[in-house]
Amino acid sequence: MKALTIAPLLRGLSFDGEKGDIIVYKSRIDYAELTCSATELPEQFEKGMHSVIVDGVGGFLLGEDYDDAVNGTTLAPKVTGRAGVVNNKVCVVTGGAQGFGEGIVRELVKNGAIIFIADMNVGGAKKLAIELNEQEGRTVAFGVAVNVTDEKSVKKMVDEIVKTVGGIDLFISNAGVLKAGSVKEMTLKDFSFVTDVNYIGFFLCTKHVAPVMELMNQPQGNYYTDIISISSKSALEGSNKNGAYAGSKFGSVGLVQSFAKELVADNTKVNTVCPGNFFDGPLWSDPEKGLFVQYLNTGKVPGAKTLEDVRAFYEAQVPMNRGCDGEDVTKAILYAVEQKYETGQAIPVTGGQVMLN
Ligand SMILES: NC(=O)c1ccc[n+]([C@@H]2O[C@H](COP(=O)([O-])OP(=O)(O)OC[C@H]3O[C@@H](n4cnc5c(N)ncnc54)[C@H](O)[C@@H]3O)[C@@H](O)[C@H]2O)c1
Numbered sequence: 001m002k003a004l005t006i007a008p009l010l011r012g013l014s015f016d017g018e019k020g021d022i023i024v025y026k027s028r029i030d031y032a033e034l035t036c037s038a039t040e041l042p043e044q045f046e047k048g049m050h051s052v053i054v055d056g057v058g059g060f061l062l063g064e065d066y067d068d069a070v071n072g073t074t075l076a077p078k079v080t081g082r083a084g085v086v087n088n089k090v091c092v093v094t095g096g097a098q099g100f101g102e103g104i105v106r107e108l109v110k111n112g113a114i115i116f117i118a119d120m121n122v123g124g125a126k127k128l129a130i131e132l133n134e135q136e137g138r139t140v141a142f143g144v145a146v147n148v149t150d151e152k153s154v155k156k157m158v159d160e161i162v163k164t165v166g167g168i169d170l171f172i173s174n175a176g177v178l179k180a181g182s183v184k185e186m187t188l189k190d191f192s193f194v195t196d197v198n199y200i201g202f203f204l205c206t207k208h209v210a211p212v213m214e215l216m217n218q219p220q221g222n223y224y225t226d227i228i229s230i231s232s233k234s235a236l237e238g239s240n241k242n243g244a245y246a247g248s249k250f251g252s253v254g255l256v257q258s259f260a261k262e263l264v265a266d267n268t269k270v271n272t273v274c275p276g277n278f279f280d281g282p283l284w285s286d287p288e289k290g291l292f293v294q295y296l297n298t299g300k301v302p303g304a305k306t307l308e309d310v311r312a313f314y315e316a317q318v319p320m321n322r323g324c325d326g327e328d329v330t331k332a333i334l335y336a337v338e339q340k341y342e343t344g345q346a347i348p349v350t351g352g353q354v355m356l357n
Contacts, residue, residue: 001038003027003057004162008215010052010060011167013045015223018080019089020216021062022114023166024069029059042219064088066114066139066165075138077112085338087112090165094148094205095175097124099281100230103326104172104333105132109140111334116161118146119175148175148201151208158208167216170337171209173202174230178283180242191244198248199255202229206259206270214266222267226337229256229272230329233354235346236274249274253346260344269343273332276350279311279323320351 003025011020032051036044041054050072052060063069065076065088079087091108095101096117105115109132117125126143133141142164146157161168177197179190206227213225234242235249253272260270277284284291292310295301301313315321332347348354 007166012216012219022069024061025163027058089169091170092116093172094118097121101174107330115141149196154204170226194244199251213268225268227270231272233350257344271336276324318351
């Protein structure tokens, strides 16, 4: 057995009914409370142990949070029940460096999560992690590089996370792109680009994350984990001249439902959150290439003379008269994690703009 197998098993063996210990792998440590072979581990491991050496594999440091595992200091908040839904749980957010992903990252950290900000923009991910660690006064965030369309890169990300903390409790597949255009004109290149990130990226991430969650569940059989994709209201209703995007998001709902049926055997729930438009995020509000500027310049909104006119036009289409934000989305994520009796669902967060039948 390798470290990448043993670390999630240890997280599963230390499961306390909500989550396991953080498990930090070191190829060598000098002393441990337990030294044994991989096969002896399930019998000999006892909850509360802080260090284990597995013959021929290396050392594992255990703790309530990352700092506790590495140097025995823990400032981890002690909360349980509804307030502790993600407390000290390992959460990964792809595309977490900006936009919705950044909002979700910030909200999950407020709720006590240990976060991996996984992004192609690794500089942005690491910068945000440093800011959050300073803000919280403990190690709560890590930046990690990933291109979700590249299987090797996805596998490398998952391996790095498992070696650093032992597993993944909540994986949020948020990285997504949009290229709008008429079906009569859109190039295959643009269509494939959107499909690769939004649809295939979700498949690749689930492919490599689900086996880790299976290992975590193996020792005790009651370790619930979550995979949540961030799709869109365009996963529920077609979007004019935006077929590549809506198609990829509708398709991801099919993946969610199918993966949910399979992974329920490992206690892994798979759901998707379908947000409305994030008007304050870069996609809409970027002063140079945001959709508000584009729609003003191309005259897409009849009679609009200013950016505010364009914004007001879109806000008026939402019964609750405002855009969606990271906090709105995170509330749905927390619901999906807390709810142990639902899987394979698409949860709208659209201010009433899209209503399910
Ligand atoms: N912005 C909206 O109005 C809106 C509405 C509904 C749903 N969504 C969905 O929410 C998610 C986030 O959207 P956003 O508007 O915040 O996006 P954004 O463009 O602001 O941020 C996307 C992030 O994903 C990263 N990224 C892009 N491609 C990647 C790849 N191949 N691998 C790894 N990282 C990659 C980018 O570097 C960036 O940090 C997307 O899935 C999007 O479809 C957005």
